[in-house]
Amino acid sequence: MPIRTREFNAAAPSGPSALSLTARLCALVLLCFAIYFAARQGVGAWYFRSGQPNDIEAAIRWDPSNPQYPGALANVMHFYADSANAGRIVRLCETAVSLSPYDAHYWADLGSAYDWAGRPEDALRAFERAHALFPNSSDINWRLANFDIRARRISDGLHLLQSVLLAGGVDERQIFSLATRATSDNAAILREMIPARAPFLLDYLDFQVGAGNIDAAQETWKHLLGSKLPFDLPQALPYLDALIQHRDLDAASGTWNELGELFPAKIPKRTPDGNLITNADFALAVLNGGFDWRVNPAEGAAVTVTPPGAAGEMGSLAIEFDGSRNLEYANVLQLVRVQPRTEYQFSAETRTQGITTDCGPRFQVFDIGDMTRLWATPNRVGTSDWSRDTLNFRTGANTRLLVVRIERPASSKFDNKISGTIWIRRVALVPVAQDVKH
Numbered sequence: 001m002p003i004r005t006r007e008f009n010a011a012a013p014s015g016p017s018a019l020s021l022t023a024r025l026c027a028l029v030l031l032c033f034a035i036y037f038a039a040r041q042g043v044g045a046w047y048f049r050s051g052q053p054n055d056i057e058a059a060i061r062w063d064p065s066n067p068q069y070p071g072a073l074a075n076v077m078h079f080y081a082d083s084a085n086a087g088r089i090v091r092l093c094e095t096a097v098s099l100s101p102y103d104a105h106y107w108a109d110l111g112s113a114y115d116w117a118g119r120p121e122d123a124l125r126a127f128e129r130a131h132a133l134f135p136n137s138s139d140i141n142w143r144l145a146n147f148d149i150r151a152r153r154i155s156d157g158l159h160l161l162q163s164v165l166l167a168g169g170v171d172e173r174q175i176f177s178l179a180t181r182a183t184s185d186n187a188a189i190l191r192e193m194i195p196a197r198a199p200f201l202l203d204y205l206d207f208q209v210g211a212g213n214i215d216a217a218q219e220t221w222k223h224l225l226g227s228k229l230p231f232d233l234p235q236a237l238p239y240l241d242a243l244i245q246h247r248d249l250d251a252a253s254g255t256w257n258e259l260g261e262l263f264p265a266k267i268p269k270r271t272p273d274g275n276l277i278t279n280a281d282f283a284l285a286v287l288n289g290g291f292d293w294r295v296n297p298a299e300g301a302a303v304t305v306t307p308p309g310a311a312g313e314m315g316s317l318a319i320e321f322d323g324s325r326n327l328e329y330a331n332v333l334q335l336v337r338v339q340p341r342t343e344y345q346f347s348a349e350t351r352t353q354g355i356t357t358d359c360g361p362r363f364q365v366f367d368i369g370d371m372t373r374l375w376a377t378p379n380r381v382g383t384s385d386w387s388r389d390t391l392n393f394r395t396g397a398n399t400r401l402l403v404v405r406i407e408r409p410a411s412s413k414f415d416n417k418i419s420g421t422i423w424i425r426r427v428a429l430v431p432v433a434q435d436v437k438h
Contacts, residue, residue, distance in 0.1 A: 073092050074092035074093045074096070074109060074113060075109065077089050077092070086113070086116055086118075087117065089113045089116070089117070090113045090114060090117050090119075092113075093106065093109050093110040093112075093113040094110060096109065096110070097110050102133060103133075104129075104130040104131075104133035104134035104137060104140055105130070105134075105137075105139070105140070107127070107129045107130035107133065108127060108130040108139070108143050108144075110126040111124070111125075111130060111143070111147065112143065112147075114126055115150075120151060123147060124147070124151070127140075127143065127144040127147055128144075130143075130144070131144055136167060137167075138163070138164045138168060138170055139169065141161075141163045141164045142160075142161075142164050142169075145157045145158075145161045145164065145178070146178065149182040154182055154188070157179075157182060158179060158182075158183075158188065158189060158192040158193040159192055161175050161178065161179055161193045162192065162193045162194070162195055165193070165194070165200060166195055172200075172207070173207060175193075176204055176207040177207075179193055180211070180216075186208075186215075186216040186219050186220070187219065189204075190204075190219070190220060190223045194223075196227060197229065198224065198227075198229040198231040201220065201227065201229070202224070202231060202235045202236075204220055205217055205220045205221060205224065205239055206238055206239075208220055209238055209242040214243070214246050214248065217239055218243075221236075221255065233259060233262075233263045233267075234287070234289070236255075236259060237287065237288070237289030237290055239255070240252060240255050240256060240290045241289055241290065243255060244290075244335060244401070247401070249337055249400055249401060252290075252291075252337075253337055256290055259290070265284075266284060266285070266287070267287075267292070268283070268284060273428075273430060274430045274431060275430055276336050276337070276338065276429045276431075277334065277336065277404065277428055278293070279292055279293060280426065280427045280428060281314060281315045281425065281426060282305050282306070282315035282317050282425065283307050283308050283315050284307075285305075286305060290335075291334070291336065291337065293317075293332065293334050294332070294333050294334065294335075295331065296331040297331070298329060298331045299324075299325070300322055300324045300327045300418075301319055301320065301321050301322070301327060301329055301331065302319070302320045302322070303317065303318070303319050303320075303331075303332060304317070304318050304320070305318075306318070314425050315425060316423045316424060316425040317332065317423070317424050317425070318421055318422070318424075319332065319406065319422050320420075320421045321355070321356075321418040321419050321420055321421070323356065323417050323418065323419030324417060325417055325418075326357075326410050326411055326416040326418070327408060327410070327417075328408070328409060328410040329361065329406070329407065329408040330364075330405050330407045330408075332405060333403055333404060334403075334404045334405070335368070335401060335404075336402045336403075336429055337400065338399060338402050338429075338431075339395065339400070339431070340395050340398060340400060341397055342394065342395050342431055343393075343394050344392070344393060344394075344395065344429055344430065344431055344432060345390060345392050345428075345429070345430055346363070346365050346390065346391040346392075346393070346428070346429045347388055347390040347391075347426070347427075347428045348363055348377070348388070348389055348424055348425070348426065348427040348428070349386050349387065349388050349389075349424065349425050349426045350384075350386070350389065350423065350424050351385060351386045351387075351422070352381070352382065352384045352420065352423075353383050353421045354382070354383055354419065354420035355380060355381045355382055355383070355418070355419075355420035355421070355422060356381070356415075356417070356418055356419045356420055357381070357415065357416055357417070357418045358381065358413055359379065359409050359410070359411040359418070360379050360381035360382075360408065360420075360422070361379075361380055361407065361422045362376055362377045362378060362379050362380060362406070362407060362408070363376065363377040363391075363404065363405070363406060363407070364376045364403070364405050364406075364407045365391060365393070365403070365404050365429075366402065366403055367395070367396060367399045367402060367403075368401045368402065368403050369398065369400075369401070370396060370398070370399070373393075373395075373396055373399065375391045375393045376391075376407070377389035377391060380422060383420075386425075388426075402429075404427070404429065406422070
């Protein structure tokens with residue numbers, strides 16, 4: 001019987017073992033690549049942290065797939081460089097866009113680069129792509145609006161600025177300033193840029209007042225009134241005070257009357273006796289503006305207003321001096337519109353308690369434009385019951401605005417620190433007779 005010999009196969013391992021080894025080798029290779037790329041990204045990030053152009057360029061070499069690096073380098077170069085770098089900046093922005101084509105900010109940066117390089121059509125396309133990707137971004141709308149205005153696409157720019165106002169994130173005064181530099185057509189700004197909301201209209205009104213553009217401010221005020229949007233009375237007072245300051249007294253009086261119609265509970269109607277003093281009996285809160293009382297704080301004196309009582313007590317204003325200083329006081333006053341060359345009588349009731357020094361409080365009435373036309377009631381010191389002081393005077397040929405105020409001049413005596421309290425009530429300024437000859 002023949003003898004059979006066992007044959008041994010020294011070939012490679014069977015199927016499952018071979019696949020396992022191959023998978024392990026692939027995983028090892030992938031791990032090495034991952035470590036390599038992670039290391040490159042880490043080195044790139046390390047260089048990028050410094051923010052220096054050379055280091056950002058190094059970051060790009062280490063991690064060329066990161067769009068943040070060419071975008072940042074372009075912005076740095078744009079900030080520091082001259083127009084000779086425009087081509088490189090454009091290429092860097094194009095690289096960032098190609099690496100991240102759905103990032104609106106990279107497209108906006110590319111639009112700025114094209115604009116700087118003198119390629120307005122390419123810039124517009126890039127900006128519009130940025131806007132399409134992120135239409136509610138205040139930053140992108142702000143940049144596109146600036147481009148539109150430089151390109152004299154004023155209407156488009158104004159509409160974008162309205163979006164910026166609504167979104168916030170950009171200082172309103174920058175927006176208003178850009179718009180008013182772009183066009184002198186204030187009606188277009190009101191129509192196309194200012195949102196139909198009272199806070200925006202009032203902010204724009206304050207901007208025009210602050211810039212001294214009284215005509216534009218008046219147009220804005222009319223637009224606000226025509227909108228019928230609600231607002232608070234104190235928000236309108238800076239505009240009214242600006243009209244007074246610019247001596248546009250007809251407009252100021254008209255605005256005061258308009259406010260009186262809008263806020264009848266805060267601005268009293270004129271009394272039948274023709275008294276020109278507003279809130280003469282202190283029945284309403286002091287507005288500190290317009291043609292109402294103004295009370296300016298002063299160290300060493302405290303002002304309180306007591307409205308009329310239910311039992312028939314008259315309203316009054318009190319000034320209490322605390323005796324801490326030789327106070328020169330002129331901090332309670334009212335501006336009063338009057339006619340030139342007209343006879344007037346001023347009157348007020350006062351009461352004092354313990355007013356010290358030789359110089360006590362008194363009333364002064366004077367022409368705001370001519371301090372030589374000044375009239376004053378007697379000096380009040382010590383303690384006295386209610387008494388009525390009157391002044392009769394005639395306004396000058398150019399007198400149109402008077403100041404009525406409580407004044408206490410500083411004392412020149414050794415014992416000069418004033419203390420005590422004065423109360424005032426029933427303040428009146430009425431015309432007596434008017435000379436029709438001019």
